[in-house]
Amino acid sequence: MAGEIYRNLLKDFRVELRSRFAVNLSLSFAGTMTVTIGLVTSGVTLSPQITSLLLWMIFFFSAMNGLSHIFVREVDQGTFMFMNSKIGTDAVFLSKLIYNSVFFAIIQVIITPVFVFFLQVEVKCAAVFVATVFTGGLAISATSTFLAAMVSRAGGRGSLFTIMSFPLLVPVLWSAISGTIGSFEVRADCGWGNPFFLLAFSGMIAAISFLLFRHVWIEE
Amino acid sequence: MINIFRIVYILMPLTVVMAFLWAPGAEILGDTSRIIYFHVPAAWASVLSFFVAGSASIGYLFDEKNKRARLADVSHNSCVIGMVLIVLATVTGSIWAKMSWGSFWNWDPRETSIIFLLLVYSAYFSLRSALGRKERGSRISSAYLVLAMVTVPFFVFMVPRIYPSLHPAPLINPEKKLFLEDKMRITLAFSLASFTLLYFYILVLMNRISAIEARMVNKRNEK
Numbered sequence: 001m002a003g004e005i006y007r008n009l010l011k012d013f014r015v016e017l018r019s020r021f022a023v024n025l026s027l028s029f030a031g032t033m034t035v036t037i038g039l040v041t042s043g044v045t046l047s048p049q050i051t052s053l054l055l056w057m058i059f060f061f062s063a064m065n066g067l068s069h070i071f072v073r074e075v076d077q078g079t080f081m082f083m084n085s086k087i088g089t090d091a092v093f094l095s096k097l098i099y100n101s102v103f104f105a106i107i108q109v110i111i112t113p114v115f116v117f118f119l120q121v122e123v124k125c126a127a128v129f130v131a132t133v134f135t136g137g138l139a140i141s142a143t144s145t146f147l148a149a150m151v152s153r154a155g156g157r158g159s160l161f162t163i164m165s166f167p168l169l170v171p172v173l174w175s176a177i178s179g180t181i182g183s184f185e186v187r188a189d190c191g192w193g194n195p196f197f198l199l200a201f202s203g204m205i206a207a208i209s210f211l212l213f214r215h216v217w218i219e220e
Numbered sequence: 221m222i223n224i225f226r227i228v229y230i231l232m233p234l235t236v237v238m239a240f241l242w243a244p245g246a247e248i249l250g251d252t253s254r255i256i257y258f259h260v261p262a263a264w265a266s267v268l269s270f271f272v273a274g275s276a277s278i279g280y281l282f283d284e285k286n287k288r289a290r291l292a293d294v295s296h297n298s299c300v301i302g303m304v305l306i307v308l309a310t311v312t313g314s315i316w317a318k319m320s321w322g323s324f325w326n327w328d329p330r331e332t333s334i335i336f337l338l339l340v341y342s343a344y345f346s347l348r349s350a351l352g353r354k355e356r357g358s359r360i361s362s363a364y365l366v367l368a369m370v371t372v373p374f375f376v377f378m379v380p381r382i383y384p385s386l387h388p389a390p391l392i393n394p395e396k397k398l399f400l401e402d403k404m405r406i407t408l409a410f411s412l413a414s415f416t417l418l419y420f421y422i423l424v425l426m427n428r429i430s431a432i433e434a435r436m437v438n439k440r441n442e443k
Binding site: 163164166 | 337359364
């Protein structure tokens with residue numbers, strides 16, 4: 001299975017590098033939002049609550065723009081039948097999950113410093129901040145990957161993906177925002193509860209999605 | 221089996237009588253507290269219906285021999301009832317909030333949780349209508365219901381305990397005690413039983429309707 005995952009991952013990255021559609025879309029959206037917020041709030045000191053809320057709203061909508069693409073593309077281009085005949089269902093899910101996690105981590109690596117720079121955010125607990133951002137990203141990717149597969153089967157309707165993702169991602173956003181606020185505030189202890197929760201949530205959702213994926217993806 | 225559930229015709233009116241005439245009003249809240257006999261059971265029955273929907277979905281998805289196709293209808297019907305009950309719980313909770321806290325909506329953790337549960341299950345109906353009622357549509361929407369069921373404990377049990385809330389905790393609290401007088405406790409237990417029975421009764425009726433519909437579709441296809 002490892003070989004199948006590797007081959008599918010390589011194919012997905014090659015296709016993305018050729019078109020750069022999803023990465024351009026997500027980065028352009030996140031960049032435009034960050035610069036616009038920075039411009040509008042220039043000179044105004046935002047509270048940690050508002051700053052972390054804005055950061056996660058940018059991440060959330062970037063994810064909505066880019067993460068469904070991985071399955072919608074396969075269905076739109078009619079390659080999913082060929083993929084299913086060559087690669088096992090479990091390998092398809094795991095490769096797409098890894099792809100989405102890496103893809104979203106790249107978006108976060110680019111956007112987070114830009115956001116911190118333009119909004120002049122002072123991070124008090126850098127380790128917790130970085131851990132929250134990445135575990136939050138992982139949780140968003142884990143949830144979105146399975147939902148993207150469902151949406152691609154429903155005709156790839158973009159708004160449907162957002163409608164379905166938002167309520168299920170509320171626990172993630174809730175915890176991620178709370179963790180980010182903590183890392184912006186001066187505290188005696190840097191709370192690690194939120195990154196751990198996000199990691200556990202990612203694991204749980206990924207495990208359930210893995211078990212259910214074949215019911216969503218395979219044509220009976 | 222449906223005859224057992226017909227007890228609800230006696231239990232529901234009895235619950236109303238007990239809630240308004242037999243049980244006393246709470247010490248500070250007075251008669252407004254009587255809404256507890258409808259708000260709490262509606263919330264409980266909605267969570268139960270989502271749990272049944274999720275469990276039926278698991279049964280449907282992991283049924284290798286495809287002998288339990290009707291479970292897809294059971295999970296959908298349970299979800300429909302759950303939505304009605306959760307709207308009822310939200311409305312009654314909102315009225316109670318206005319009386320106790322001065323405004324209908326305060327973004328209290330419990331209010332926020334219930335509104336997100338509403339969104340989670342509204343998304344299910346959007347998905348189901350996008351997919352249609354064919355077998356593939358049923359499988360995908362059942363998979364969504366399983367995923368949705370996993371998030372329910374987070375909204376119902378975790379959030380109100382992690383974040384400070386104005387919401388009273390008469391049933392499940394750190395002391396594990398019921399802060400109610402005996403008559404109030406009996407009425408609440410009675411109401412919980414009535415709402416649970418009502419939920420199962422409506423579910424059985426809806427499942428019968430779904431079975432008749434499925435039979436009619438099969439007959440039409442045979443022609």
